[in-house]
Amino acid sequence: MATEIIMPKMGMGMEEGTVVEWLKHKGDPVKKGETVVSISSDKIEKDLEAPADGVLLEIEAEEDAVVPIGHALGYIGSTGESINDRTVSEPERKESSEASLEVPPASVSGQEVKNSASPEKPRLRVSPAARKLARSENIDLGHIKGTGPMGRITKADVANAVREREQQPEIRPVKESPVVKNKPGNPAGTLETNRKISGMRKVIAKRMFDSLQQTAQLTLQATADVTDLLAFQKKARDAYGINDEVRLTITDFIAKAVINALLVHKEMNSTLTGDTITTYDTVRLGVAVALDEGLVVPVIHDAEKKSLSALSREIRKASKDARDGRLENLQLSGSTFSITSLGTYGIGFFTPVLNPPEIGILGVGTITEQPVFAGDEIKRRSFLPLSLTFDHRAIDGAPAAEFLATVKANLESPFKLVL
Amino acid sequence: MAKKMSFSDAINDAIRLAMRKDENVILMGEDVAGGAEVDHLQDEGAWGGVFGVTKGIVEEFGRERVIDTPIAESGYMGAAVSAAATGLRPISELMFNDFIGSCLDEVMNQAAKFHYMFGGKAKVPLTIRTIDGAGFNAAAQHSQSLYALFTHIPGLKVVVPSNPYDIKGLLLNAIFDDDPVIVFEDKTLYSMKGEVDEGFYTIPFGKADIKRRGNDLTIVGIGKQVHTAMKAADQLAEKGFEAEVIDPRTISPLDEESIINSVKKTGRLIIVDEAYPRCSVATDIAAIVGDKAFDYLDAPIKRVTAPHSPVPFSPPLEKLYLPSPEKIIQAFSAMVGEKVFTTV
Numbered sequence: 001m002a003t004e005i006i007m008p009k010m011g012m013g014m015e016e017g018t019v020v021e022w023l024k025h026k027g028d029p030v031k032k033g034e035t036v037v038s039i040s041s042d043k044i045e046k047d048l049e050a051p052a053d054g055v056l057l058e059i060e061a062e063e064d065a066v067v068p069i070g071h072a073l074g075y076i077g078s079t080g081e082s083i084n085d086r087t088v089s090e091p092e093r094k095e096s097s098e099a100s101l102e103v104p105p106a107s108v109s110g111q112e113v114k115n116s117a118s119p120e121k122p123r124l125r126v127s128p129a130a131r132k133l134a135r136s137e138n139i140d141l142g143h144i145k146g147t148g149p150m151g152r153i154t155k156a157d158v159a160n161a162v163r164e165r166e167q168q169p170e171i172r173p174v175k176e177s178p179v180v181k182n183k184p185g186n187p188a189g190t191l192e193t194n195r196k197i198s199g200m201r202k203v204i205a206k207r208m209f210d211s212l213q214q215t216a217q218l219t220l221q222a223t224a225d226v227t228d229l230l231a232f233q234k235k236a237r238d239a240y241g242i243n244d245e246v247r248l249t250i251t252d253f254i255a256k257a258v259i260n261a262l263l264v265h266k267e268m269n270s271t272l273t274g275d276t277i278t279t280y281d282t283v284r285l286g287v288a289v290a291l292d293e294g295l296v297v298p299v300i301h302d303a304e305k306k307s308l309s310a311l312s313r314e315i316r317k318a319s320k321d322a323r324d325g326r327l328e329n330l331q332l333s334g335s336t337f338s339i340t341s342l343g344t345y346g347i348g349f350f351t352p353v354l355n356p357p358e359i360g361i362l363g364v365g366t367i368t369e370q371p372v373f374a375g376d377e378i379k380r381r382s383f384l385p386l387s388l389t390f391d392h393r394a395i396d397g398a399p400a401a402e403f404l405a406t407v408k409a410n411l412e413s414p415f416k417l418v419l
Numbered sequence: 420m421a422k423k424m425s426f427s428d429a430i431n432d433a434i435r436l437a438m439r440k441d442e443n444v445i446l447m448g449e450d451v452a453g454g455a456e457v458d459h460l461q462d463e464g465a466w467g468g469v470f471g472v473t474k475g476i477v478e479e480f481g482r483e484r485v486i487d488t489p490i491a492e493s494g495y496m497g498a499a500v501s502a503a504a505t506g507l508r509p510i511s512e513l514m515f516n517d518f519i520g521s522c523l524d525e526v527m528n529q530a531a532k533f534h535y536m537f538g539g540k541a542k543v544p545l546t547i548r549t550i551d552g553a554g555f556n557a558a559a560q561h562s563q564s565l566y567a568l569f570t571h572i573p574g575l576k577v578v579v580p581s582n583p584y585d586i587k588g589l590l591l592n593a594i595f596d597d598d599p600v601i602v603f604e605d606k607t608l609y610s611m612k613g614e615v616d617e618g619f620y621t622i623p624f625g626k627a628d629i630k631r632r633g634n635d636l637t638i639v640g641i642g643k644q645v646h647t648a649m650k651a652a653d654q655l656a657e658k659g660f661e662a663e664v665i666d667p668r669t670i671s672p673l674d675e676e677s678i679i680n681s682v683k684k685t686g687r688l689i690i691v692d693e694a695y696p697r698c699s700v701a702t703d704i705a706a707i708v709g710d711k712a713f714d715y716l717d718a719p720i721k722r723v724t725a726p727h728s729p730v731p732f733s734p735p736l737e738k739l740y741l742p743s744p745e746k747i748i749q750a751f752s753a754m755v756g757e758k759v760f761t762t763v
Contacts, residue, residue, distance in 0.1 A: 129686045129717040148718065149756035155686055155717040 002077035003052040005036060007067045010328070014041045016068045020199040023047075024056045030076060037073060040199040042207075044327040045293065052076050064198065125152035133158045139165070164344055166237075167230070167250055167367060200294035211354045215272075216392040219351040219363075222404050224411040226367060226384045229253060232414040236308075245313045250367075251287075252312040254384075255339060256417045257410035258362055259283050259303050259311075262337055265403040269336045271357035272394045286335030286355060287315055289322040296322050297355060299335040308418055339364060348385045359394040362407065363387035384411065420617050427472040427609040429583040430548070433590040434473065434510060436619050438480050441508060444594060447486040447495060448512030448548075452477035469514055470550070470609050496522035496547075500530045500599075503545035508594055513549040516565045516603065530599040531574030542597040546590070552605035552643060553693060553741055559729035562737075564642070564694040569601050570671045570703070576600040576624055577671040581645040583613035585668055588622030595621070605643045625672035629681070633661030636751055637681040637688045640666055641700055644691040644742055651691075651747035660751070670700050678704060679712045686717030689750050691742050696724040718754035723747050 007017045020038040024030055030050040038047045057075045061067045126134070126141055130153045134141050139161050146153035197205055211217070230250070237248040262269040262283050270279040283304045286297040298318035303311065321329045338355050341364040352363035365385035371378045386407060390400040410416060424432065437444045451473045453466040467474025477485040488495035492513065499511035513519060519526070526547065533541040553562040569577045576598055580586040586604065593600035630645060631652055640648035645666040652662035663681050667674055682688050688708055692701035701722040708720060723742045731737050 127686070127717040128713050129715050132714040147756065149753060152718075152756070154755075 002057055002075040002081055003054070004072040005048060005051060005074045005076065007039065007061075007069050007071050007073055008046075008048070009069045010041045010044060010046060014043075014069060016066050017041050018199070018202070019061045019063050019065050019067065019073060020045060021063055022059060022074075026056055026059055028056050030054060030056055036076075038199070039073070040203065042203050043332040044296070045199045046327075048073070050076055055079050057081060125150055127152055127154050129155040130158045133162075137162045165249070166247070200291075200296075204294050207355070208353050211356050215354055215356060217354045217389050218392060219349075219387050219389045220397070220401055220404055221349045222386050222388075222408050224384045224386060224408040225381050226250075226411055227381045229411055229414040230367070230382055236418070240309065245316060246309050247316065248308065248312050250343075251339075251341065251364075252308060252315060253414065253417055254362075254364055254411065255285060255287065255300075255303070255311055255315060256308055257407050258337065258339060259285060260410050260417065261403055261406040263304055264406055265399065267395055267399055268360050268390070268403045270359050270394060271336060272359050272391055273357045277359075277394050280336045282336075284334050284336045286338035286358070287318065288338060288340035289319045291323060291325075296327065296330070296332060297335060297338055298322055299331040299333065301331060301334075337361070341365075343367070349387045352387060352389045354389055354391055356391075359391040360400070360403075361389050363389065421614040422617060423612050424583050424615040425609065426583045426586055426604070426611045426613070427470060429587040429613075429615045430472050430590060430604065431474070431476065432615070433587045433594075434476055435479060437508075437510075437591055437594045438476070438484060440619065441595075442484075443506065444508045444510065445484045445486065445502070446473060446476060446480075446510045446512070447488055447499060449488055449490055449495075449514050451512050452482060452485045452487045468512060470606065472604070472609065473512070492518050492522035493525065496525040497529070499545055499547075500525050500543060503530070503543045503599070504533055504541055508544045508546070510546045510548060510594060513547055515561050516549040516551045517560050517563050519549075519565060519568070526569075526575070526599070526601070527572050531572050534598065535574060543599045544595075544597045545599040546593045546596075547599070547601040548590070549601060549603060550606050551603045552607050553725070553730045553737055554607045554643075556732065556734050556737060557606070558732040562730035564603070564605075564692075566601075566603050566641075566670060567694055567699045567703070570700060571698075574599065575671065576669065578602040578624070578669045579642040580604075580668060581608070581640070581642055581666050583611065583615045585622060585628070585666075587615055588620050589624075589668060591619065592621035592624060596624070600624075603642060608643050622668065624669040625674050626668065627674035627677040628666045628668055629663065629677065630666055631662065631664040633663040634685055635660040635687065636662040636754075637678065637685045638662050638664045638747065639678055639688070639690045639704055640664060641670065641690070641692040641694070644693055647742050647744055648689075648691050648747065651744035651751075654744055654748060655751065662751075673704070673707075675707055675711070679708060682708050682712045683715045686715055687751075687754055688716070689721045689723055689747055689754075691723045691747060693725050693741050696722060696727055699724060721750040721754060723750050 010017070017039045020040050022037050024036045030036055030053070032050055032053050034050050035047040036050045036056065038045060054076045055078065057077045059074045061073045067073060124141060125146060127148065133155055137158065139158055141153055144153050144157050144161050147157055148154040233248060233250055233253055240246065240248055266279055269283055270277050282302055285300045285303040287300065288295060288297050300311065300314050300318065306314065318330055335355065335358060338358055338361045340352050340361060342350060343364050343366045346366050348365045350363050350365065352361045354361055365387065367382050367384050369380055369382050372381050386404060388400060388404045434446060448468070450466055451468050467476065496511060496513070499509040502509045530543045530545055533543050551564040551566065553564070555562065566577050566579050569575050576596065578589045578593060578600060580589050590602055593602050630649060633652065636655070638648040638652060645664065648664045652664050655662050663685060665678055665681060690701040690704050692699055694700065696702065701724050705720045705722060723746045725740050731740055
């Protein structure tokens with residue numbers, strides 16, 4: 001009796017999922033617990049394990065097929081076994097099984113190309129001291145530019161990255177893992193990269209495109225003087241201490257400033273679906289986290305009820321879960337407002353794209369120091385660029401500007417954030 | 420009370436203090452008294468060693484205790500080992516460390532082994548003073564620095580001082596130590612002057628002297644190369660880098676802890692040693708730090724040493740052969756990837 005591999009339910013709202021990639025081919029032996037196929041919902045991507053030992057008898061849903069939850073993706077059984085409920089007569093199915101036979105050679109050659117390309121990736125040079133510090137601070141060395149001889153990453157480089165992370169809202173760059181193909185027609189030595197959009201990328205592509213196509217979004221910009229906030233954050237962190245759960249980063253203070261502003265300007269804490277604007281009493285804050293393969297926006301529920309340290313703990317845990325691939329632990333929908341940051345990349349203002357049905361998203365840039373006049377004196381102050389994208393269908397420029405001004409005011413009077 | 424004294428006077432002072440303190444202390448070697456058995460020279464101080472370091476000692480203590488020996492290292496070194504094993508505290512001068520080949524068995528296989536082979540019952544309180552170092556235009560057979568050879572042998576203690584104060588305290592410690600100790604005197608340091616405490620004092624073995632504090636780089640200098648390291652550190656300071664300079668003073672036993680603690684702080688290490696580079700004190704320290712402080716290293720360990728070649732006689736070549744502040748700064752540049760240090 002063959003065992004079905006079924007499309008699982010991976011979230012409350014999930015009704016169907018997409019087959020991203022079969023990791024086994026028809027006829028391949030599989031062991032129980034071995035990864036056979038990866039699938040995605042509109043939120044997350046997941047590898048499915050074989051439910052039993054045997055061979056992959058049949059692939060029922062080809063790559064890119066959209067399958068309702070609970071339906072079979074394929075079957076595992078013993079060699080020669082037939083699948084009871086399968087109707088061979090359907091021509092469509094026959095086609096698909098023929099197509100699956102063609103998969104192995106293509107995939108094998110793809111594998112070879114990948115292998116031949118891999119030695120071109122330069123070896124990361126890291127000093128032992130830098131490696132040790134990166135390990136203890138949980139810094140990804142792949143994202144650090146080494147300043148030592150031959151680009152070696154030194155302890156100072158890692159220390160800088162730690163300092164930046166503590167000063168800037170937390171985010172990781174999106175790293176793609178392209179399949180590199182060397183086309184015979186290309187001039188010698190040039191490489192071309194082709195990647196099929198699938199899984200999380202596909203979801204992001206659709207949502208971002210829909211967002212820009214179906215909303216009336218525009219972006220307001222303001223600069224907050226965060227000199228006092230930086231000093232306050234440092235003191236608060238020293239007083240609270242740093243541990244694995246709570247670090248009291250600038251991100252946490254920004255989140256708090258946004259939450260407090262949303263409570264004052266409730267109209268910004270809304271969603272727009274069809275022709276209905278829904279305004280909420282509680283804040284469900286989305287915090288964008290970049291992953292290697294894309295981006296997720298974990299949601300902090302009841303954010304307005306949380307103290308700064310509780311908020312810090314939740315944001316830290318959510319981004320860690322997201323980065324470690326424990327997406328099943330996360331709430332990934334239902335946010336009423338989002339924050340996104342490019343602070344670690346030296347970006348100032350930018351135009352964040354709305355995450356519908358939300359009507360607002362705040363983009364956080366890089367803090368820079370600038371001289372300013374205080375009376376006749378020139379003083380050194382730190383400034384944080386804020387970019388608020390809002391949906392003009394739901395809210396007008398003036399109230400949106402007032403909301404942004406409140407965020408700015410909150411950041412400039414940091415003690416208010418903990419009152 | 421401290422007073423200005425040359426390196427060689429500090430040695431002379433230490434020997435006299437030891438001989439006054441303990442009548443078992445004797446001095447022997449080629450020409451250490453000057454004119455042995457030559458009637459018309461009996462009442463004169465004569466030469467007092469090839470560099471005159473022991474001049475005048477024979478007048479104070481007489482020929483019973485200050486003994487000129489034949490030019491036969493194997494013979495007198497054997498006699499010194501035996502004298503030490505039977506109750507005296509001989510100071511035996513090996514005129515140049517390059518001559519060790521003629522008496523290595525007495526040192527390596529007898530003096531260094533007795534204590535171990537007789538279950539701890541035998542002791543050999545022998546002090547060998549010997550001259551090392553290049554930079555004196557004395558060619559390949561009189562310019563080597565062979566302390567690594569002795570460091571390799573368990574049972575021997577090896578002292579490589581860099582200044583008058585240290586040589587006096589370390590030599591006195593060596594003379595009253597119950598193990599065989601070999602003290603290296605760099606011939607180019609003999610005229611160096613420095614503050615030396617009057618009277619008797621000792622400096623314990625295995626205790627490094629941190630000559631200069633810094634957070635950016637650790638430089639370990641061996642013997643006179645401590646001074647090269649200090650010059651380099653001064654030049655680096657002008658560029659904004661603070662080097663910590665360590666003088667281990669004794670290389671067996673070696674103060675590993677001071678070196679490792681410093682590297683833990685600075686993350687970078689250069690060892691400056693004018694001896695040959697292979698199987699040397701520099702490689703030994705590099706290996707110890709690589710082993711015990713790996714996670715603290717922020718750059719490869721660099722050794723600034725002589726090339727693997729005999730010391731050249733040509734003075735310009737000999738100058739190039741030795742470590743220099745410029746070579747240390749070049750090594751540091753390579754470690755940090757700074758190209759601003761083009762000093763030569």
